[in-house]
Amino acid sequence: MFDYAFGLIVIIAVVGYFLGRSRAIAVSPDGGLSLHSLPSYYGAYVALWVGIPAFLLVIIWLAAQGPVIDQLLLASMPDDFMAGKGQGEIDLIVSEVKSVADGRIFGEPSPEILAAAERFKGWHDIADMAMVALAIVCTILALVVTRSQIATHFRARQGVEKILSWLMIVCSVIAILTTLGIIFSLLFESFRFFARVPFYEFLFGLNWEPQIPIREDQVAATGAFGAIPVFLGTILIAFIAMMVAGPVGLLSAIYLAEYASPRFRGAVKPILEILAGIPTVVYGFFAVLTVAPALRDLGTTLGLDIAPNSALVAGAVMGIMIIPFISSLSDDAFAAVPRALREGSYGLGATQAETIVSVLIPAALPGIVGGFLLAVSRAIGETMIVVMAAGLIAKMTVNPFEAVTTVTVQIVTLLIGDTEFDSPKTLAAFALGLVLFVATLILNVIALRIVRKYREKYE
Structure with missing residues (x-):
């Protein structure tokens, strides 16, 4: 109704x-x-x-x-x-x-x-x-x-502007209250978890087995909440994804902004940005049905043992997915650089490549850093590709050929089924979410400091 x-x-x-x-x-x-x-x-x-x-x-x-x-x-x-x-x-x-x-x-x-x-x-x-x-x-x-x-x-115009001003204030307050609600809910449930599991054991433990005994005589599942393997898997997959997306996205942005003809740019850029609109479940199917068998066959040829679900598969496919985040934002940053900087560099005798390396990239660094930060956050928060291509088992390894898991996958796994927040198993999801929130906040602070440091040189 x-x-x-x-x-x-x-x-x-x-x-x-x-x-x-x-x-x-x-x-x-x-x-x-x-x-x-x-x-x-x-x-x-x-x-x-x-x-x-x-x-x-x-x-x-x-x-x-x-x-x-x-x-x-x-x-x-x-x-x-x-x-x-x-x-x-x-x-x-x-x-x-x-x-x-x-x-x-x-x-x-x-x-x-x-x-x-x-x-x-x-x-x-x-x-x-x-x-x-x-x-x-x-x-x-x-x-x-x-x-x-x-x-x-x-005075109708003043009345309309006053209403719109109050509407924007209300929307801003709602956004702030929503953020505070998320933070306080994470803190409250995380404190409940840390009241049952020591803080140091969660952050520095090397064994992640969140299954806990349901009956007193059940000894097969004792529960272990050392999150280092989960954090390590998240970092490994995000690193592989950035190794794929970073160079490809940045170099494609440089080519489209400085070398490509307007006709080629107008045709290629929309096609490149389509990658960001493909559902992640499609990327997951692509990873499982195409990339994983191809890498296994390649590994067999080279004498390497590559697991059916591996960090390399998930990271590579995730890197393809986040290329448009780096490419589009970097391209916009290059386009925003004043033409006078380019002409001044050419006037001093610099080549086009030297101008790009010494002038354009430093001048566009705030936008480039923003694109990389957005891509890293997207890689850290991705779930579906990791579930389908990397697996659910937390392993203490940095071998990209083995199956690993990530923070977001474990959050989804812990909250499936029984959602009564009375056991460490379900409360662990909020502790993982809190760590992910803090990590993202630290990335934002670092990016802002980098942007502020290099922007001062060109203002």
Whole structure:
């Protein structure tokens, strides 16, 4: 029902824009010349006041609708049916009622569950219709009020700019709060993990086996949370990927920016950037079905033992995937270098290659560093290619021909299935995420220092 409400709000807001614009022209005796603002600002003012409050009202309604209906549902259940049940059992009852109301029936629901599902469905339908009706009333009321404010002296442009300024402030606050929420959730769950597993054992341990015993007599899985093998696998695969993507991306950017003809550049650059839009699962299939067998055959010919899943396969394919991040940003950085620097270098007798090495690359270094940083972050955070091409087993090795795993793969593995965050196994995912967050932050700080150091030479 949210789709219908949102669609109606958008339609009425668009109608409000044209009505506000036409009203502004109508109240002006000279066809809009005496208006304080352009007619489009009057239309935008009406449209914003019609759309934004109604949209916020729908969001608040949806946020409150679920808990309110759940409380009504629990209050309507028979007392003898709910007697003696704990919070976990109550949550299961509510989930079962919602499943039956949605048509997902498993087994033979009790008569109380069936009756509650009918009530839940009816209340949900009533709430949805009330939400749509309230949204329509709100938009129409806002349309009438804002349209009546339009006059020749009305400062519509200031009103629109004020609304947009507050909207940008709200979006910025939401982004900041979201970031803080992610950080605090990582810290809170990581502290719970480190309360059970020593911090030094996690950071400096050499054995990663997060399986823990479920029963007291189960001794096969004792649990080991030394994350060094996981970190080492992440660094190894990211290093291989950058060894592939770094030279290829930078050299292709230099060729496209300085040597290629406009026609060749216009044809090749979009094709190169298509690599960034290919789904990672496709790269995973390419790694498993094409690259891995080819490398195994090559290794057999050379007398090398290459595992079916290896860091070399995952890193090479990942490097192909992140080439556009380095190439595009570096190319844009080269294009932003002032032409006067090139001409000054040529005037001093430097060749084109010397100009590129001594002038263009240092001048474009901030953009190049940004491209490399983005590529490294993308390589560190990649999951699907590693799952399909490198494996899930953490090994203490730097041999690119062996199977390794990464931080992101282990996070996904730990959170599959039982997601009750009461055991070190699941809490370890947050500790890994915290380390990954800190590592990315350190990379950003280093990149900013490099950019600041070299930018000062050319400003």
